[in-house]
Structures are given as structure tokens and as C-alpha cells.
Amino acid sequence: MMERGPAMKKRSVRGSKSGRPIMVLLDLLGRRWSLRILWQLREGPLTSRALRDACDGASPTVLQARLSELRQAGFVELIRSSGYGLTAIGRELLETFLPLHRFAERWRKQRKD
């Protein structure tokens, strides 16, 4: 087993062992609030606190963690004047998810029956 002294940064235990981009991506997006953050930024940048409110008051700890990951992945950037916003590739990613909105409605209708 691996020792972890206090000075040692916690190595991410998660993630695809294969390293295939799709798996890395699915792992990143499959963390609490990741999808939601991208979703909430779809209409424009938000400050960290506005984002927090938009995410049902999720704790700042996770939000910062997710924002760091999403920034490192290149999907989100911090602009001093306006807060957190999607990058070009981040917007591309979001567009991949946009049909989800329509799907969610269809899904709900089916569930009612």
C-alpha cells in the first residue's frame, strides 16, 4: 500500500485506468456537480458565489474542486471581470449535452405513465 505523508498531495485514486479519453472524460463528468456546473454556465459566466447559488448551495469545497478540475481540463476559465465561464472547447462539450434538456422532458412524460 502506498504511504501518504502530510506533505504528499493526494494522488487521485479515481479515473479510468486505461487512460482512454472517453473514459477520462466520463470519469471527470461523473463527479458530483460537474455536469451541473457546465449546465449552469451555459448562458454566460457566473461568479463563484452566483454559481454556488445556482447549484442549490453546494458547498464551496466541492465547487472549487470541480472548478479546478474543469479548468485543468480546459473546459472552464476564470475571467477576472466576470467570473467563471466556458472556454471554446467547454462550449463544444456543453453543446454535446444540450439535447439532454429535451430528453429530460421526454423522460419525465414517460415516467408519469
Next chain:
Amino acid sequence: MMERGPAMKKRSVRGSKSGRPIMVLLDLLGRRWSLRILWQLREGPLTSRALRDACDGASPTVLQARLSELRQAGFVELIRSSGYGLTAIGRELLETFLPLHRFAERWRKQRKD
């Protein structure tokens, strides 16, 4: 605070407080292995153990939990002869995510630069 005796099924603490379908969906999909499970079932049903192998050996505890949730949501079903498979609406959901594969490749190329 709500008491939770052993006979009481754990009420989900998570999820969108708004109850909007898109939020419920984003929360469900934003749990560990949810996206991955749907992804691994894209080419056909898998038995629980095959699915486990396909998911880098994720623990059966979470897999069962996610499978229960995904079944309850109507995305996955258990077929006695072939294991876990996507339902019709589950396949629709997956198709929403399929462009993600191509995106992941584009993403990787950009990251290399």
C-alpha cells in the same frame, strides 16, 4: 432531522431541490459510474460481473446501487437471459451522449498542444 431506522429505505439526500427533470437527470448522471455504466452497455447487455470488469473492477456495492437507480429511472433493465441492458429510453439517453466519443478525441488532441 429525520430518523432513519434500519427498516427505512434511505431517502436520497441528493438531487436537485427544484425537481426539474433536467436537474434530476444531471444529478443521477453525476454519480460515480452512472455515465460509465450506460456507456459500457452501448453495444449490448452485460452480466453484472462482465459489467464490473468493464468498469475497471468497480466495487459491486456501487454498481448495484447505480444499477438500481438506473433501473428505477427506466434506463436499464435486467433480462434474465442476458443480464443488464438498456431500455428504449435508455438507448435514447445514450444516443444523446454518443457524440461525446468524438468530442473526447478532439479534446485530447487539443490538450496535447
Next chain:
DNA sequence: CACTATGCTACGTTATTTGTAGCGAGACAA
């Protein structure tokens, strides 16, 4: 019967999330 595979659960350990509080930096006014 023994053997194998299925779906699923128990349980102790580890990792992640939560909730609350607060820091330091910068902007702006008195």
C-alpha cells in the same frame, strides 16, 4: 452430487461531500 455462474449483500476501511466559518486581496466610499 459437485461445479459454475448469476444477481446481490455485509462490513470494515478509505475517499469524497457537506456545512459552516473565515482568510487575504481588491474595489470603492467616507
Next chain:
DNA sequence: TTGTCTCGCTACAAATAACGTAGCATAGTG
């Protein structure tokens, strides 16, 4: 300068979720 905003971000203990290993009951097959 002092006060008071807001900003991004962090600390820390408690709660929750996930991990890893082992194993159960059932069903099929030989």
C-alpha cells in the same frame, strides 16, 4: 486611512458515499 463591500478560495469536523473483499442464495449443467 479606515470601513465595508465582494471576490476567489481554504480549513475543518461531521456526514455520506465508495472501495475491496468475502460471501450468500439461486439456477443451471455436468
